[in-house]
Amino acid sequence: MEEAKGLVRRVHLVKFKDGTPPARIEEILKNYANLVNLIEPLKSWHMGKNVSIMNLDQGFTHVFEVTFESAEGLAEYADHPIHTEFSKQTRPHLDKVIVITYELTVFCT
Amino acid sequence: MEEAKGLVRRVHLVKFKDGTPPARIEEILKNYANLVNLIEPLKSWHMGKNVSIMNLDQGFTHVFEVTFESAEGLAEYADHPIHTEFSKQTRPHLDKVIVITYELTVFCT
Numbered sequence: 001m002e003e004a005k006g007l008v009r010r011v012h013l014v015k016f017k018d019g020t021p022p023a024r025i026e027e028i029l030k031n032y033a034n035l036v037n038l039i040e041p042l043k044s045w046h047m048g049k050n051v052s053i054m055n056l057d058q059g060f061t062h063v064f065e066v067t068f069e070s071a072e073g074l075a076e077y078a079d080h081p082i083h084t085e086f087s088k089q090t091r092p093h094l095d096k097v098i099v100i101t102y103e104l105t106v107f108c109t
Numbered sequence: 110m111e112e113a114k115g116l117v118r119r120v121h122l123v124k125f126k127d128g129t130p131p132a133r134i135e136e137i138l139k140n141y142a143n144l145v146n147l148i149e150p151l152k153s154w155h156m157g158k159n160v161s162i163m164n165l166d167q168g169f170t171h172v173f174e175v176t177f178e179s180a181e182g183l184a185e186y187a188d189h190p191i192h193t194e195f196s197k198q199t200r201p202h203l204d205k206v207i208v209i210t211y212e213l214t215v216f217c218t
Contacts, residue, residue, distance in 0.1 A: 009157065011120060011172060013209060033216035048118065048211020056208040063120060063211050098207070099165040100122060102157020102172050107142035 007043075007104040008068045013060040015095040028090050032064065039080050041073030042066055060098070067104070074101065116152075116213040117177045122169040124204040137199050141173065148189050150182030151175055169207070176213070183210065 016025055029047065036045045044067040050057050068074040077083055125134055138156065145154040153176040159166050177183040186192055 005155075010161070013122070013207065029216050045215070046114075047214050047216060048209075049214075050209045050211055052119070052208055052210035054208050054210070056206060058207055060207070060209055063209050097165060098122065098167055098169070099161055099163050100157075100159045100169055100172050101161035101163070102159055105156050105158075106154070107138050107156065 003107070004103045004105050006069065008071050008074050008101065009104050010066050010068075010074060010099060010101045012062075012064040012066075013098040014062045014064065015060050015097075016062070016093055017095045020093045024093065028093065031086055032090070035066075035077075035083060035086060038082050039077050041068055041070075041076045043069055043073070060096070071103075112216070113212045113214050115178065117180050117183050117210065118213050119175050119177075119183065119208060119210045121171075121173040121175075122207040123171045123173065124169050124206075125171070125202055126204045129202045133202065137202065140195055141199070144175075144186075144192060144195060147191050148186050150177055150179075150185045152178055152182070169205070 033045055033047070036042050044065075046065045048063045050061055050063065066074075066077070068077065142154055142156070145151050153174075155174045157172045159170055159172065175183075175186070177186065
């Protein structure tokens with residue numbers, strides 16, 4: 001039986017464009033992390049750099065997780081002008097991105 | 110400044126093959142979730158079905174997150190015969206999969 005935990009998560013798999021200066025990437029990470037202080041419905045933010053050796057990563061270099069208490073919270077975040085501006089500044093540096101949104105779920109047997 | 114939280118997460122984006130019977134998918138989810146009871150280093154397991162409307166999901170239908178206290182824990186899980194058998198039973202039903210492994214990190218400004 002599936003059991004939702006009431007949290008909504010959006011995960012981004014990102015590959016920055018070759019040639020993006022490391023300092024620019026660092027700045028993007030810093031600004032992205034700071035959204036948790038600026039946009040109330042964003043409850044948690046995590047990132048990670050891919051270290052997989054399985055060769056199933058399609059070249060994606062970073063994962064970003066943003067977590068909300070509800071779909072409404074995510075919608076509010078997505079439309080927030082600070083988020084919109086961040087996305088606009090960041091997009092030109094992305095080679096590719098996959099975005100998946102899901103309700104965080106456990107499966108009780 | 111980046112700050113690792115000491116946890117290692119592997120995220121799988123999965124698309125099941127068209128035509129996989131829903132009951133078979135349900136059985137896979139149940140068996141997958143149950144690994145948390147069978148393989149000690151696997152500390153948490155979550156899934157979610159993609160509900161994104163951003164059209165950046167490349168057709169992936171499910172996300173799975175498995176989380177460990179260390180890279181050694183992940184390695185032990187990955188090589189565990191129960192996990193190996195689960196993977197072998199599941200792989201034929203997958204249309205495509207992306208796997209990213211990362212140390213769960215926050216970014217302190």
